[in-house]
Amino acid sequence: xxxxxxxxxxxxxxxxxxxxxxxxxxxxxxxxxxxxxxxxxxxxxxxxxxxxxxxxxxxxxxxxxxxxxxxxxxxxxxxxxxxxxxxxxxxxxxxxxxxxxxxxxxxxxxxxxxxxxxxxxxxxxxxxxxxxxxxxxxxxxxxxxxxxxxxxxxxxxxxxxxxxxxxxxxxxxxxxxxxxxxxxxxxxxxxxxxxxxxxxxxxxxxxxxxxxxxxxxxxxxxxxxxxxxxxxxxxxxxxxxxxxxxxxxxxxxxxxxxxxxxxxxxxxxxxxxxxxxxxxxxxxxxxxxxxxxxxxxxxxxxxxxxxxxxxxxxxxxxxxxxxxxxxxxxxxxxxxxxxxxxxxxxxxxxxxxxxxxxxxxxxxxxxxxxxxxxxxxxxxxxxxxxxxxxxxxxxxxxxxxxxxxxxxxxxxxxxxxxxxxxxxxxxxxxxxxxxxxxxxxxxxxxxx
Ligand SMILES: CC(C)(COP(=O)(O)OP(=O)(O)OC[C@H]1O[C@@H](n2cnc3c(N)ncnc32)[C@H](O)[C@@H]1OP(=O)(O)O)[C@@H](O)C(=O)NCCC(=O)NCCS
Numbered sequence: 001x002x003x004x005x006x007x008x009x010x011x012x013x014x015x016x017x018x019x020x021x022x023x024x025x026x027x028x029x030x031x032x033x034x035x036x037x038x039x040x041x042x043x044x045x046x047x048x049x050x051x052x053x054x055x056x057x058x059x060x061x062x063x064x065x066x067x068x069x070x071x072x073x074x075x076x077x078x079x080x081x082x083x084x085x086x087x088x089x090x091x092x093x094x095x096x097x098x099x100x101x102x103x104x105x106x107x108x109x110x111x112x113x114x115x116x117x118x119x120x121x122x123x124x125x126x127x128x129x130x131x132x133x134x135x136x137x138x139x140x141x142x143x144x145x146x147x148x149x150x151x152x153x154x155x156x157x158x159x160x161x162x163x164x165x166x167x168x169x170x171x172x173x174x175x176x177x178x179x180x181x182x183x184x185x186x187x188x189x190x191x192x193x194x195x196x197x198x199x200x201x202x203x204x205x206x207x208x209x210x211x212x213x214x215x216x217x218x219x220x221x222x223x224x225x226x227x228x229x230x231x232x233x234x235x236x237x238x239x240x241x242x243x244x245x246x247x248x249x250x251x252x253x254x255x256x257x258x259x260x261x262x263x264x265x266x267x268x269x270x271x272x273x274x275x276x277x278x279x280x281x282x283x284x285x286x287x288x289x290x291x292x293x294x295x296x297x298x299x300x301x302x303x304x305x306x307x308x309x310x311x312x313x314x315x316x317x318x319x320x321x322x323x324x325x326x327x328x329x330x331x332x333x334x335x336x337x338x339x340x341x342x343x344x345x346x347x348x349x350x351x352x353x354x355x356x357x358x359x360x361x362x363x364x365x366x367x368x369x370x371x372x373x374x375x376x377x378x379x380x381x382x383x384x385x386x387x388x389x390x391x392x393x394x395x396x397x398x399x400x401x402x403x404x405x406x407x408x409x410x411x412x413x414x415x416x417x418x419x420x421x422x423x424x425x426x427x428x429x430x431x432x433x434x435x436x437x438x439x440x441x442x443x444x445x446x447x448x
Contacts, residue, residue, distance in 0.1 A: 021339065023444060024119040025300040025307035029413025030057040031290035032238050033248050034401030037138040040248040041287035043241045046075045046405065047082050049289035050135040051092035056236045057131070057291055058095065063303075065094065069127035071101040072117050073291070074110035074134040076404035077182055078103075080142045085135065106316070107433035108353065110134045111290060112408030112441060116314045118294045128299040133291025134405030140287075141182055148176040186321045186434065193355065193434070194270035196325035198277050201358035203324065204365055208276035211357035212263040215281040215398050218354060222395025223256040230394055230421075234413050253284050253401045281357040286401035290409035309416035310444040312426070313340035321436040326359040328438020329430035330366035331376070334383050336440035337428065344384040348424025348445070351415040352386075353407055353431040354396035363432070364391075393418050407431065412443065419445035 032053055035041050041049065050073055058065065073086035082088045086101035106113035111134035118130035145153065152168050159165035184193045191199070201211065225231055237249040258280070268275030269282070300307055315335035319327055329352060337343060344350075344367070354360050364386055366372040373382040394414060397407060408431055415427040425448040431439045 021313055021341065022123055023297065023310040023312045024122045025295045025297050026309055026311060026412060026416055027293050027295050027300055027305050027307050028057060028061045029234060029290070029292040029308060029409065029416065030060065031235055031406060031410050031413070032288045033235055034251045034253065034286045034288040034403055034406070035248055036252055036401070037285045037287050039252065040240045040246070041137065041238070042139040044137065044287070045079060045082070045140050046135040046137040046289070047085055047088045047092055049137060049287065050085060050089035050133070052238060053133070053135070053236065053289040053291055054089055054093045054095065054131060057293065061293055063129070065096055067129050068095060068099055068131060069129055070118070070121065071095065071099060071131040072104055072114040073101065073132070074104045074114050074405045075136055076105060076107055076110055077136065077138065077141050079140060106439065107435060107437060108355065108402070108404050109408055109431040109433040109437060109439035110405045112412070112429070112431055112439045115292055115294060115311065115408065115412060116441065119311045122294060122296045129293065129295045131291055131293055133289065133409040135289035136403035136405040137287045138285045138403070143179040143181050146176045146178070146180055148172060186325060188321050189325070192270065193325070194277055194282065197356040197358045198270045198275050200324045200326060200362045201276050204362045206358045206361045208264070210361055211276055211281040212260060214357040214361060216258055216260050216263055218392060218395045219255050219258045219399040221393060222251070222254045222399035225394035226250060226254060230417070234417060251400050253286065254395070254399045277356055277358055281398065283355050283397040283402035286403040288401065288403035288406045290406035290413070292409050292412050307446055308413070309419055309446050310448070311441060312444045313442040315339060315440050317438045319436040319438070323436070324362065325436055326355055326432035327362060327366060328432045328436060329363045329440060330372065330438070332438035332440035333367065333428060333430050334377060334379065336442050337383070340426070340442035342426055342442060344386070344428070346426050347428045348390060348422055349393060349415050349418050349427040350386050350391050351411045351427065351429040352392060352396065353411065354392065354398045355402070355432055357398065359432055360396070363430070408439070412441070415443055416445065419443065423447065
């Protein structure tokens with residue numbers, strides 16, 4: 001594509017003498033179960049979920065409340081009733097009311113954004129210990145009045161007489177009165193996430209069979225991880241309001257009984273006639289929260305806290321949403337690896353957010369493509385092939401779920417705990433996000 005501007009080579013942060021870049025310790029991570037929207041968490045808001053999670057995370061860390069210097073939190077589809085979720089989480093939790101907090105957003109990479117902002121603050125010396133995370137309640141997504149209805153309501157409120165007030169509503173059609181819910185649509189292209197992923201499947205030649213096989217494998221890995229107790233320490237249980245007679249303790253989108261034939265029989269959803277993307281090979285709509293605690297290496301040593309691992313380097317990149325919307329990781333990963341002074345081959349674990357199987361397979365294809373490297377990245381060599389045994393070893397967002405604001409923090413904890421189990425040294429984490437954004441983080445295991 002001739003109009004496509006090659007990505008610039010930035011100066012890398014990795015010191016040229018080969019020593020690793022300065023890094024930040026991740027000392028704890030936790031999430032709620034990720035549950036299907038309008039289900040177990042339908043009476044909890046994102047603030048409620050965030051506060052429940054942060055209280056439990058802080059309690060399990062054993063750190064005194066005075067240890068925390070800041071909280072950074074995000075939500076992708078915010079509630080209009082509490083627009084600054086980070087501060088509300090603090091005020092609703094047991095943390096001191098004097099703890100500063102701010103809300104951040106980078107669409108589906110929001111809690112990775114929170115974590116890298118926290119790491120920057122720590123490396124700058126502005127903070128020693130920061131909580132970073134995010135929450136999402138798609139059960140509590142805002143419902144809007146149409147623009148015309150909103151204008152009529154404003155005019156009616158200013159009216160001086162009843163007839164004038166009634167006239168304010170004249171000319172409204174039934175359509176204008178219907179509530180509007182937020183759409184997962186790219187404003188610049190008018191295409192939904194699913195339609196954009198479908199376009200990627202076609203352009204990259206990703207077959208229905210490849211997508212379904214990928215989804216099946218991810219479901220199997222997630223079911224195995226739950227069955228073998230791997231998630232026990234990273235997922236808290238939540239008592240379900242309003243009656244609190246039930247406890248939600250596991251992700252309820254994992255389907256142990258999924259078969260290839262069942263997946264192959266599902267109807268395509270984003271192009272009902274010719275499409276290949278189905279409910280089975282897409283991430284579902286969920287509610288949940290996740291967070292990590294980041295600490296300076298020096299402070300962790302001083303306190304004798306054993307880190308889960310370290311955040312070593314990161315990068316964000318973007319591509320034109322009208323091109324391949326969810327291909328951001330293929331642009332961000334090479335930059336993050338370069339900043340880390342490492343290669344894809346050094347990665348013992350690769351955690352790639354699964355918005356759709358078609359998007360994961362498209363990104364893996366771009367990682368391995370010399371043409372993509374040359375034409376899109378201006379690099380002579382591709383990043384390389386990802387060893388399937390290292391990719392999302394305990395399942396990804398298709399089976400586990402994807403409460404947008406929480407996914408990044410889930411992935412950091414999941415990647416680090418898997419690195420420790422494998423006695424691995426390094427991990428790569430990537431997330432694609434709305435707007436054509438891509439996020440990539442290089443993590444070090446506890447022994448690296
Ligand atoms: C894809 C999507 C539209 C599906 O929504 P849905 O129709 O509510 O999905 P459901 O879970 O009800 O699944 C539909 C059917 O497929 C079946 N199904 C889903 N996954 C399955 C699996 N792994 N194996 C077997 N059957 C499965 C369900 O049982 C259901 O069958 P039923 O209709 O007989 O009950 C929705 O999840 C979505 O919009 N996902 C994308 C979200 C998105 O864009 N995220 C942003 C990405 S960054």
